[in-house]
Amino acid sequence: MQPAPSVIIFSTLSGAGFGLLFFLGIGFPVVSGGVAFVFYLIAFGLAVGGLLASVFHLGNKKNAWKSFSQWRTSWLSREGWFAVVGLLVMGLYAFLQVFFDTTVFTLGFTGAALSLATVFATSMIYAQLRTIPRWNQPATPGFFLSASLAGGALLSGNVTTAVIFLIILGAITVFHWWKGDQRFAEAGSTIETATQLKGRVSLWEKPHTGQNYLTHEMIFHVARKHAVKLRVIAILAMSVVPVVLLVLFPVHHVLAAIAVLSYLAGVFVQRWLFFAEAEHVVGLYYGAHARA
Amino acid sequence: MTALPATTARKLGLVIDLDTCVGCHACVTACKGWNTQNYGAPLSDQDAYGDASGTFLNRIHSFQVQPEPVNDVPQLAQTTHFPKSCLHCEDAPCVTVCPTGASYKRAEDGIVLVNEDACMGCGLCAWACPYGAREMDQAAGVMKKCTLCVDRIYNENLEEIDRQPACVRTCPAGARHFGDLADPDSHVSKLVAERGGLDLMPEQGTKPVNQYLPPRPRDTIQPVMSGDEDILAPFLAPVAEEPKGFLAWVDRALEKL
Numbered sequence: 001m002q003p004a005p006s007v008i009i010f011s012t013l014s015g016a017g018f019g020l021l022f023f024l025g026i027g028f029p030v031v032s033g034g035v036a037f038v039f040y041l042i043a044f045g046l047a048v049g050g051l052l053a054s055v056f057h058l059g060n061k062k063n064a065w066k067s068f069s070q071w072r073t074s075w076l077s078r079e080g081w082f083a084v085v086g087l088l089v090m091g092l093y094a095f096l097q098v099f100f101d102t103t104v105f106t107l108g109f110t111g112a113a114l115s116l117a118t119v120f121a122t123s124m125i126y127a128q129l130r131t132i133p134r135w136n137q138p139a140t141p142g143f144f145l146s147a148s149l150a151g152g153a154l155l156s157g158n159v160t161t162a163v164i165f166l167i168i169l170g171a172i173t174v175f176h177w178w179k180g181d182q183r184f185a186e187a188g189s190t191i192e193t194a195t196q197l198k199g200r201v202s203l204w205e206k207p208h209t210g211q212n213y214l215t216h217e218m219i220f221h222v223a224r225k226h227a228v229k230l231r232v233i234a235i236l237a238m239s240v241v242p243v244v245l246l247v248l249f250p251v252h253h254v255l256a257a258i259a260v261l262s263y264l265a266g267v268f269v270q271r272w273l274f275f276a277e278a279e280h281v282v283g284l285y286y287g288a289h290a291r292a
Numbered sequence: 293m294t295a296l297p298a299t300t301a302r303k304l305g306l307v308i309d310l311d312t313c314v315g316c317h318a319c320v321t322a323c324k325g326w327n328t329q330n331y332g333a334p335l336s337d338q339d340a341y342g343d344a345s346g347t348f349l350n351r352i353h354s355f356q357v358q359p360e361p362v363n364d365v366p367q368l369a370q371t372t373h374f375p376k377s378c379l380h381c382e383d384a385p386c387v388t389v390c391p392t393g394a395s396y397k398r399a400e401d402g403i404v405l406v407n408e409d410a411c412m413g414c415g416l417c418a419w420a421c422p423y424g425a426r427e428m429d430q431a432a433g434v435m436k437k438c439t440l441c442v443d444r445i446y447n448e449n450l451e452e453i454d455r456q457p458a459c460v461r462t463c464p465a466g467a468r469h470f471g472d473l474a475d476p477d478s479h480v481s482k483l484v485a486e487r488g489g490l491d492l493m494p495e496q497g498t499k500p501v502n503q504y505l506p507p508r509p510r511d512t513i514q515p516v517m518s519g520d521e522d523i524l525a526p527f528l529a530p531v532a533e534e535p536k537g538f539l540a541w542v543d544r545a546l547e548k549l
Contacts, residue, residue, distance in 0.1 A: 001419075057414075057415075058412050058413050058414055058433075059411075059412070059413020059414075059415070059428055059429075059432075059433025059434060059435075060411055060412050060413035060432075060433040060434050061412065061413075062412075063392055063394075063409075063410060063411060063412035063413075064412050066391075066392035066393065066394075066410050066412060067391035067392050067412060067414070068391075069391075069392060069393045070390060070391050070392065070393050072295065073295050073388045073389075073390075074388065074389055074390055074391040075389070076389065076391035076414065076416055077391035077392075080391065125389075125416065128389070129385075129389075129419055129420055130385065130422070130496055130497065131385070131419065131420060131421065131422045131496065132419065187495065188495045189422070189493055189495055189496065191355075193492075193493050193494070193495055194492060194493050195355055195372070195374060195492070196490040196491075196492060196504055196506060197310075197355060197357045197372055197506070197507070198357070198359070198506070199357040199358050199359040199360060199370075200357070200358040200359075200360075201355050201356070201357050201358075202355065202356050202358075203353065203354075203355060203356075204354045204355055204356040204371055205353070205354035206353065207320075207348075207351035207352050207353050207376075208345075208348075208351070209344075210343060210344045210345050211343075211345050212345050212346070212347075212348070212427065213345070213347070213418070213427040213428050213430065214418070214424045214427060216345075217415065217418065217419075217428075218418075218419070218424075280419070281422045281493065281496070282421070282422060282423065282424035285353055285374075285376065285423070285424055286353075286424075
């Protein structure tokens with residue numbers, strides 16, 4: 001799949017933002033006044049900024065509001081509802097903390113649950129697609145949620161929790177890569193099932209000499225040797241470096257900032273790979289994914 | 293709502309005969325011609341005289357099929373031309389993922405359509421389709437797909453003979469057939485029963501309505517004649533099996549080097 005920068009930025013930043021809102025919502029930490037203002041500025045900046053970035057990849061932005069209508073069937077629609085209601089609830093919770101030094105946990109817990117639900121809905125947009133076997137596995141929601149919780153714990157200063165979630169994130173991500181490499185074969189789609197022709201089938205002539213929307217969007221090839229290097233970079237930056245910094249050194253603002261930046265860089269690389277390595281079955285009609 | 297109808301009264305669709313298709317792309321041209329100037333946004337092209345790309349609702353792929361050896365005798369590869377457009381699936385995954393309600397499957401005839409006035413161009417339906425049947429128009433920013441020429445098949449302003457999809461009407465080989473696949477007595481259902489119509493990618497669970505008729509088995513070639521029955525055979529025998537004279541000497545000399 002084509003790794004569109006807008007969607008990668010969206011899922012990385014908003015994931016961390018909603019993770020931070022989750023921890024603020026459940027009261028770890030309970031904040032008020034100026035400190036609360038800075039925390040919520042970061043959280044809403046990341047969450048809303050990410051959501052805005054995702055609007056940029058729409059072909060027809062004026063109809064974006066209609067995406068709230070199909071919550072009964074569409075994960076993308078549910079994501080919209082969870083995000084907007086979650087941000088409104090957390091907005092009210094934040095307003096009371098910042099200006100009235102009042103913490104209403106009913107609001108906080110509701111907002112925290114909606115924040116996590118948003119991240120889960122985002123992950124299900126990808127995990128539901130049978131056409132992309134690498135995404136169509138339970139570990140997909142697993143790493144979206146663990147990435148969000150790790151980022152949230154890191155940003156909210158819950159050091160021990162952050163270390164635990166960063167380790168879980170690393171483990172789930174490695175599992176997702178390992179399982180993902182087998183998923184296309186497990187799904188069982190081949191050029192023979194795609195064409196229903198008997199014998200050894202290969203593409204003889206494409207429908208057209210140039211590219212089209214499908215080949216551009218869904219048949220993106222990443223060099224395998226780069227993929228392995230990028231996986232190593234992702235796991236080091238996203239999980240190993242922040243854990244080492246948090247465990248080996250005393251807690252300090254500069255150190256925490258380095259850990260957060262390393263985490264974000266790692267998640268960017270991991271999300272890029274999430275798209276770049278995903279093989280869509282339609283590629284079979286274009287001669288992609290040929291067996292050796 | 294983008295929920296799928298539990299059942300549809302009819303299942304209008306295409307039956308495509310892979311034995312008959314000659315790969316002329318007439319259906320591609322007819323489809324683009326009709327659909328770029330009728331329902332919805334036109335089917336735009338980008339950089340048509342350079343690095344061209346554009347929106348098509350129907351495309352022809354061509355595959356080479358290498359049959360397995362028969363009695364250890366290698367078989368020649370065959371070419372199959374493979375037209376592909378929306379299969380109007382019963383369990384259409386493109387419909388349920390749509391967040392705006394723009395994608396829908398009609399309960400009355402099973403046609404899968406996009407209401408372009410509600411489409412926000414997120415492209416998720418195209419991701420959900422295993423067949424590559426949906427393409428986002430790069431000029432209009434909305435999703436385009438085969439409408440089964442819904443603006444022809446019910447159009448009483450057209451002659452009755454023209455009330456079928458443009459691709460079917462134009463096919464010079466008669467490789468495309470249009471009809472109701474829910475009716476066991478329709479000509480398309482009979483074709484499917486007679487020729488063993490097949491679902492594409494059944495493992496994706498989409499239950500496509502469109503059916504593909506596989507290429508017929510190849511004719512068996514007559515056994516080679518032994519010679520006795522053919523009075524001309526002696527004249528076709530090789531004239532000289534071994535070289536003679538000067539050439540034979542050259543041959544022997546070169547062998548000894």
